[in-house]
Amino acid sequence: MPRLAAAAPWRRLSGYPLFWTGMGLFCFLLLFAFLGPVFYHRDVDTINVAQSLLPPSWIFPLGTDVLGENELGRLMIGGQVPIWSGLLAAFGATALGGVLGVVGGFGGRIVRSVTMRVADGVLGVPQVVVVLLIESIFGISTWLLVLIFALTAWPLTARLIRAETLALRVTPFVDAARAQGAGQMRLIRRHVLPNLFDALVATFTTQFTNAVLVIAITSFVGAGLGPPWNWATMINANQDALLSGQWWLIVLPGLLFALLVVSVYLMAEAVRAAFNPQAQMSGRRGSPA
């Protein structure tokens, strides 16, 4: 990002309707999951089988679930884990992968090949399997889940960043800077990192999508292991309601997962387009897809 034009990307960004769509969706989900339960918490955690599977009414706008709890209230709280742990896991994986990717591209021959061999090995093991095994041994905690995800997902980012770094390493402007006597750190900070921005944002979106899906799958299949419950555990608990007519108990939490992922995707794609001087989006149609 050239310094003189620092304001331009932000101005471009604010002109993209899809950015505001994503932002709006995301803010809605944030308020829904974190502010909503503060004000609206009627019967969210009181099991009352007598009022199980009630249809929507004024008291319970989305009815009640199998255990007779307020579905709308639970949908609100159920968003907390996917949102915060998804974001944190994706940030962790992107940061770790970014650092190791630059190291893998800029380091000496041995460092380069070791990072990539490790990356290949880690990439080969399905994350859901690792999460399930480790959670069953150490107990379920969302922090642990975030940590495992970051430690197993980084190779995806590292591979891309490494490829970009290797390409940047031989560009004329990096050569020129090196010829002027710039040290390794300065080269990386001033000339390589700014050019990795686009790739980092792109892999962040992928990591976020994967993190949310891994959280969803492990929560869904590992529901017997206990809390923290979220939209996925709600789907598991109410599965049978699908066949007895209360389809919304299953349909809504699933759609909320998609809404969360799409909102982050839209924002990230708009940011990429705004900060990438080569790919201009027309302000009116503003389609980053």
Place this chain on the structure above:
Amino acid sequence: MNGFLRYLMGRAVQLLLTLLVVSAATFLLLHMLPGNLPLEMLGRQATPARVRLLARLLGVNLPLATQYTRWLGLLFSPGDLREVLSVTLPTLELLSLGGGAALLTSLGLASLQARLRGSLLDRALGIVAYLFYTLPSFWVGLMLVWLFADMLPWLPATGPRPVPGQDVLSWWLRMILPVATLALATVASWSTLFRAAIEDALRSDYVRTARAKGLSERQVVRRHALRPAALPVITVVGMSLPTMFNNVVAIEIVFSMAGLGSSLVGAIGGLQYGVAGYLVLVIAAVTAVGSLCADTLYAFADPRIQFA
């Protein structure tokens, strides 16, 4: 061919190393389980002498490395191998059928999109594919059950069961929904990548030549763009195996099928950590062998790769 063999040997060694590391990590994890095993196994009948005896029999006081090699040896006992094979096969069936269906669909979709690029249909297809990518696979599976087994009672809601003498038709019928779920979860990411690969090929010089000699767009895509685009496809398919496995775990649970994923979940739920560790190793082996196959195929498919 000599060079090719050497390449294969190198990859096989790398595979063994990976599996060794994974097995060591799994062993250490299991080792970290809290609790005193002999004490808990004996329960109320525990006396200090008995605990000591059982500890010696189990070898829990041996050096860690010795315990590890013992554990590795146990994995290869014929009885255990047979049992593991009986849950591995259903998973491989699901993986290959789902992967095959996803491959055909996404290649068709990608070449259709590449031919209609920029059109409304192209964009709509892209958006639909993306939406399936964002939806959890187990949810898609439940929706398919709801639509095609409940509302329209056409298909069975559960996957095939390991019953002897099950007729072939019922097996295929029961496979349709699980395979469709896995394919839907996979098509989305594949078709996007395939489309990019086809577009890259379409921008190349040889395609311009093909167009210049008057071939129709359909022929250009089919005969000239699809083949070079198939190379990245092989890589992508090989690299998708872990992600597909994530979905397989969910799908086996939704459709209550026998397989590696459901067995793993069952073992964890039943606190059978030894079995769980074993299954994790098998899963790692399956994905590693899969990616080795993909790399080998890639080397065969690309005439430019020389094995010097």
